[in-house]
Amino acid sequence: MPAKQTKGNVKKSRPAPARRRATIASRSDRHDLYQRAVQDVKAEIDFIDKWFKRITGRLPARLREDFCGTGNTSCEFARRRPGNSAVGFDIDQPTLDWGTQNNLPKIPESARMRVKLVNCNVLTPVPAGRRADVVLACNFSYWIFKERDLMVRYFREVHRSLVKDGVMFLDACGGWETFKAHRESRPERGFTYTWQQASFNPITHECQCYIHFKFKDGSAMPRAFSYNWRIYSLPEIREMLLEAGFRHVTIYWEGDDGQGGGNGIFLPATTGEDCPSFIVWISAEK
């Protein structure tokens, strides 16, 4: 007599499908890819140390990293010298948590204790006792403030949060390619990184940008990150920083590698080359 077939013992006529192999995309972590493709925290802190020392005659010891994301730069700053401490501000708790779980363990315990990643809006006034030598706003994150008044308010808060001889360091990009939709890709170790400016509104200068990752097995992580910003020009940024109370603003232009690219060396400049795209460092002295 055949066994009574219940749901649990029905004989399957077809073999179970072979387990699909996980794609590289499904096994990858978007924050890890971002850090590898976009950031060079050692070069960032080298630049800050060098120019802060030239401006003030001393090395910075207290960093406030605005829009810190995973706090990668804060970790590098704390790791540099035993007297260094860093506080990173961001409003995205999962990203801060990722940094706490993945970046903090990579630096020595003594340095780890000198890094704080805080869920805080950068517009929030900071108590006077916690003033920083350097406030850093990297990867154009401050372009989230699309109204001029809001940007000046942000720069005022930064100015207030700095010590007497404190310096704000920020970056900006520009060039005529910035004023149209465009996309650029470059190979990284194990994946391709794509920056896409999907739209640009010439009336408001608002743009919608995405970061995509693609892998050698054909899998992809489309729109791993998305940003809605207003693109500001260098004269606008300078004027807003001065209006917010900074006494001196310097633009650092990148040198040429002789093959149409940058050489990674940024020097103070008052004239730049009229090129399709560029990235600059900016310092604003209190």
Ligand SMILES: C[S@@+](CC[C@H](N)C(=O)[O-])C[C@H]1O[C@@H](n2cnc3c(N)ncnc32)[C@H](O)[C@@H]1O
């Ligand atoms: C482009 S990521 C920057 C990551 C990092 N600073 C870097 O250099 O790569 C922008 C970050 O800004 C954060 N953010 C946006 N608005 C903010 C605000 N008002 N205050 C603090 N963080 C903010 C987002 O959560 C996001 O993590």
